[in-house]
Amino acid sequence: MLPIDSLYRGRQINPDGIALEDDSTQLTYRELVARVEALAAALQDRLPTPQAKIGACGFNNLQHVIGILATHLAGHIWVAVNPRSGKPENTALMDLVEPDLMIADDAARDAFDIGDTPIIVAAPDGKPAGDTVDGLIEKFRGKRPTRHLLDPNTGIQAIKFTGGSTGLPKAVMQPYRTGVTLIGTVLSVFRLDASDVQAAAAPVSHAAFILMLPIFAAGGRNIVLSTPDPDRILHAFEKRDVSTIFMPPTMIYKTMAEPNIETRRFPKLRHLIYGAAPMPPEKVRQAQEVFPNALETLYGQTEASSVCTTMSAAEMLMEENIGSVGRATPLMRVEIKDPDGNILPPGEAGEVVVRGGLTMTGYYKNPKATEEAFKDGWLHTGDGGLINENGYLFLKDRLRDVIISGGFNVYPGDVEGALVKHPDVYECVVFGAEDDHWGERVEAAVQLRAGATSSAEDIIAHAREQLGSVKAPKSIHLVDDLPRSAVGKVLRREIKDRYSKPAD
Helix, strand or coil: CCCCHHHHHHHHHCCCCEEEECCCCEEEHHHHHHHHHHHHHHHHHHCCCCCCEEEEECCCCHHHHHHHHHHHHCCCEEEECCCCCCHHHHHHHHHHHCCCEEEECHHHHHHCCCCCCCEEECCCCCCCCCCEHHHHHHHHCCCCCCCCCCCCCCCEEEEEECCCCCCCCCEEEEEHHHHHHHHHHHHHHHCCCCCCEEEECCCCCCCCHHHHHHHHHHCCEEEECCCCCHHHHHHHHHHCCCCEEECCHHHHHHHHCCCCHHHCCCCCCCEEEECCCCCCHHHHHHHHHHCCCCEEEEEEECCEEEEEEEECHHHHCCHHHCCCCCEECCCEEEEEECCCCCECCCCCCEEEEEEECCECCEECCCHHHHHHHEECCEEEEEEEEEECCCCCEEEEEEHHHCEEECCEEECHHHHHHHHCCCCCEEEEEEEEEEECCCEEEEEEEEEECCCCCCCHHHHHHHHHHHHCCCCCCCEEEEECCCCECCCCCECHHHHHHHHCCCCC
């Protein structure tokens, strides 16, 4: 089995049901498969040898999704390019990977430079554009691509890029094994079926796609939202029967800030899954009030795709679990190791390590980094954490982000959790700055709620009351908005570079 077989399974379960839709178009499983097969045949006509690299750079639209599915069906490698990233970064990544072909929206053409590499336009802007996804579908309609027998362990399904928080992102090679494991895991853990409707609000190039293939495998429906507008998301919850969605914490916060949110009801919503960044316990409690019995979480990274651990809504309602990212999923092993490589007993903090079907093959053209990531068969995540006696993983920030102040380890997540308890704090980032006295001092950048008037001194006083003087920030930087990555993550490293400087 390959991941694209999930689409055919959906067609068997629900052939005339809606498989994919946006605001204006609905495609049944029969029609979606016909379009994907036609485009895959067109791709094989251009690139007959399997495992060619096809970059996809587009926003959330049907053509972009069909382009990704057709790349899978053709036996080629999907190179996920984020149109929200800067042109210099994307161009450097394309120089590294050297795609054989690009599928790109007209609106995303300024996000990269690939020289003479051919481009198929996914979403034209209305002007003549040569080859287009829709044009090739009509040209090759009725033709079926060759199904190549690719090894799930060695064949590459996708090349995706890390967050790049310490430099240029690394190119992660995800084998077909990863995709198959992810689909089976999501289906079993979240118990999806043909009644499930997913809203793809996060970028399809990243987090939203992890739920698409499992929804197809269940015979359910995927709705592509062109923008992650909070009102559009809430409308989908209320009027379009959405049961399942992935949202990073920042998107959840914006949605909860909508007027009269406390009076709105979402009867079909049962999987509001967050990940990609931590959510402080106070924010978790707020989200549980707004979205009762729906908030869930997962943990993974590009190198170990998305669902190394998960936690259901029922588990998250237990107070002792509120700061956890859940337990290891059935096909993964998750442990904590000390710096000497020893697996630690429950309750002791160290580095999170994982092994199992979700792990990458390695970093593209970077054997040194691959060797550093894998040690004794374990993928070292770079995340700090501990696992309690019941198997629940509690993250303690990236190891490089831990602040050592006055000889004490201060975890930014703990401080952020205390700061957001202040009624005027909307979101915050905590970081360490060099200090002759403390070694490192704790500082924070804070975005206040609209109309809030608290001063930096007010928030520091609140933090001291919550945490004591060692962990409380020595300085607070009030900002209008926090810098975020192209997929909505708050950029701790950029904040630190911007505001961190030696004390006078």
